[in-house]
Amino acid sequence: xxxxxxxxxxxxxxxxxxxxxxxxxxxxxxxxxxxxxxxxxxxxxxxxxxxxxxxxxxxxxxxxxxxxxxxxxxxxxxxxxxxxxxxxxxxxxxxxxxxxxxxxxxxxxxxxxxxxxxxxxxxxxxxxxxxxxxxxxxxxxxxxxxxxxxxxxxxxxxxxxxxxxxxxxxxxxxxxxxxxxxxxxxxxxxxxxxxxxxxxxxxxxxxxxxxxxxxxxxxxxxxxxxxxxxxxxxxxxxxxx
Amino acid sequence: xxxxxxxxxxxxxxxxxxxxxxxxxxxxxxxxxxxxxxxxxxxxxxxxxxxxxxxxxxxxxxxxxxxxxxxxxxxxxxxxxxxxxxxxxxxxxxxxxxxxxxxxxxxxxxxxxxxxxxxxxxxxxxxxxxxxxxxxxxxxxxxxxxxxxxxxxxxxxxxxxxxxxxxxxxxxxxxxxxxxxxxxxxxxxxxxxxxxxxxxxxxxxxxxxxxxxxxxxxxxxxxxxxxxxxxxxxxxxxxxx
DNA sequence: CTATGTGAACACTTTCACAGCA
DNA sequence: TGCTGTGAAAGTGTTCACATAG
Numbered sequence: 001x002x003x004x005x006x007x008x009x010x011x012x013x014x015x016x017x018x019x020x021x022x023x024x025x026x027x028x029x030x031x032x033x034x035x036x037x038x039x040x041x042x043x044x045x046x047x048x049x050x051x052x053x054x055x056x057x058x059x060x061x062x063x064x065x066x067x068x069x070x071x072x073x074x075x076x077x078x079x080x081x082x083x084x085x086x087x088x089x090x091x092x093x094x095x096x097x098x099x100x101x102x103x104x105x106x107x108x109x110x111x112x113x114x115x116x117x118x119x120x121x122x123x124x125x126x127x128x129x130x131x132x133x134x135x136x137x138x139x140x141x142x143x144x145x146x147x148x149x150x151x152x153x154x155x156x157x158x159x160x161x162x163x164x165x166x167x168x169x170x171x172x173x174x175x176x177x178x179x180x181x182x183x184x185x186x187x188x189x190x191x192x193x194x195x196x197x198x199x200x201x202x203x204x205x206x207x208x209x210x211x212x213x214x215x216x217x218x219x220x221x222x223x224x225x226x227x228x229x230x231x232x233x234x235x236x237x238x239x240x241x
Numbered sequence: 242x243x244x245x246x247x248x249x250x251x252x253x254x255x256x257x258x259x260x261x262x263x264x265x266x267x268x269x270x271x272x273x274x275x276x277x278x279x280x281x282x283x284x285x286x287x288x289x290x291x292x293x294x295x296x297x298x299x300x301x302x303x304x305x306x307x308x309x310x311x312x313x314x315x316x317x318x319x320x321x322x323x324x325x326x327x328x329x330x331x332x333x334x335x336x337x338x339x340x341x342x343x344x345x346x347x348x349x350x351x352x353x354x355x356x357x358x359x360x361x362x363x364x365x366x367x368x369x370x371x372x373x374x375x376x377x378x379x380x381x382x383x384x385x386x387x388x389x390x391x392x393x394x395x396x397x398x399x400x401x402x403x404x405x406x407x408x409x410x411x412x413x414x415x416x417x418x419x420x421x422x423x424x425x426x427x428x429x430x431x432x433x434x435x436x437x438x439x440x441x442x443x444x445x446x447x448x449x450x451x452x453x454x455x456x457x458x459x460x461x462x463x464x465x466x467x468x469x470x471x472x473x474x475x476x477x478x479x480x481x482x
Numbered sequence: 483c484t485a486t487g488t489g490a491a492c493a494c495t496t497t498c499a500c501a502g503c504a
Numbered sequence: 505t506g507c508t509g510t511g512a513a514a515g516t517g518t519t520c521a522c523a524t525a526g
Contacts, residue, residue, distance in 0.1 A: 056520070087454070209329045213329045492517100
């Protein structure tokens with residue numbers, strides 16, 4: 001349908017397939033934990049075991065970023081982390097706005113994996129009088145009607161919808177209207193947004209249903225490796241949209 | 242490594258591929274919403290458009306459950322919902338325990354897509370004195386040390402880890418010890434559990450990193466269809482550990 | 483001798499295109 | 505005529521197996 005079907009530009013390095021992209025953040029997390037526990041060097045075998053995947057897959061994934069391993073030794077954890085960051089584009093400024101500051105929104109704001117991974121909470125929005133004006137973490141909650149104003153000063157790249165289902169579409173529309181091009185939807189509602197807007201879902205009931213399936217068909221699985229993952233500090237989410 | 246590599250048993254119907262399994266809950270949600278808004282019948286084209294996938298994919302996915310469509314008309318929404326439920330195994334009793342009743346745990350308990358999809362909150366656990374004994378939704382929070390006791394009466398199938406990262410592994414070990422075979426981890430920590438235990442991650446930072454990648458490489462995408470989804474009422478999660 | 487990096491084989495998914503049924 | 509259901513083709517992703525480097 002559309003976009004410029006031209007050569008897929010890669011800032012540096014090769015083109016990274018979808019399947020690899022969703023695994024990189026996991027390797028990232030594993031590496032951080034290993035590094036924190038004192039390991040300087042990691043083998044594809046170790047990474048694979050912790051990520052519950054095949055070692056060849058780890059090597060192939062990492063080789064897409066460049067040849068950063070040392071034969072006979074493994075990978076330098078710290079260096080590999082920086083390379084994955086670069087590949088994922090998290091070594092840039094990604095202002096994120098969160099709309100809906102209920103339990104979920106608060107959990108998101110305070111979640112460890114948020115600021116720690118280079119994402120910046122540009123603003124929090126809600127509409128409830130008791131919530132607007134409240135300080136959550138280091139940020140004061142603003143009324144959703146201020147969204148346009150904020151967007152002019154500090155255009156948010158990513159919008160997180162953490163409202164009740166009933167408000168989700170309206171909020172998504174507002175985010176799109178101010179130029180947000182990636183939406184992460186935690187509300188259990190199907191959203192309709194323009195094709196160019198990247199939309200991902202994070203939904204407890206969906207994840208539970210997938211688990212239900214595998215629990216029902218435990219025998220189908222070979223090696224315990226299932227789908228893989230999607231994640232947002234909360235729960236896996238589908239790319240509906 | 243292991244399991245009985247025998248014939249993949251399918252209660253009824255054919256074997257459902259992984260890729261399809263993660264889409265079924267989304268079709269499910271779309272169908273519920275369409276049904277609620279008065280549609281009795283749905284075409285693969287409509288479903289595809291709302292799910293942001295190709296119509297042929299929808300038809301192939303649904304054909305794996307059986308031939309439930311009517312040529313020239315489409316699918317009966319209500320009937321299709323029941324068939325998807327059956328395929329996913331959600332037409333059974335799935336007791337779920339949630340450990341960690343902070344903002345995230347509360348958001349999960351109260352999330353719409355929870356009870357509405359046949360999952361039953363068997364128990365809530367925490368260790369903080371101020372939280373244990375509190376009533377959250379219809380359930381009273383118990384101390385984690387009661388887990389073993391609960392498991393003898395009402396063995397939970399699925400355990401949800403919604404604790405801080407520092408407690409996650411310990412909680413996972415406790416869940417495994419009482420026989421839980423599927424764990425949904427919302428804590429930003431890599432978990433190590435036996436191979437037979439199904440483990441999925443739901444993690445905000447991971448999801449944001451995936452979005453960061455696509456935001457950086459917007460031009461790579463053709464048609465706006467990206468990964469797809471994973472979900473848990475909260476956010477997408479990877480299948481790590 | 484260990485562990486990476488990768489061509490080539492294999493497996494799984496998606497998409498096409500159209501036959502067949504309502 | 506309209507839309508499903510599905511072989512067959514095309515496209516992705518995974519795993520093997522081994523040459524290669526440290």
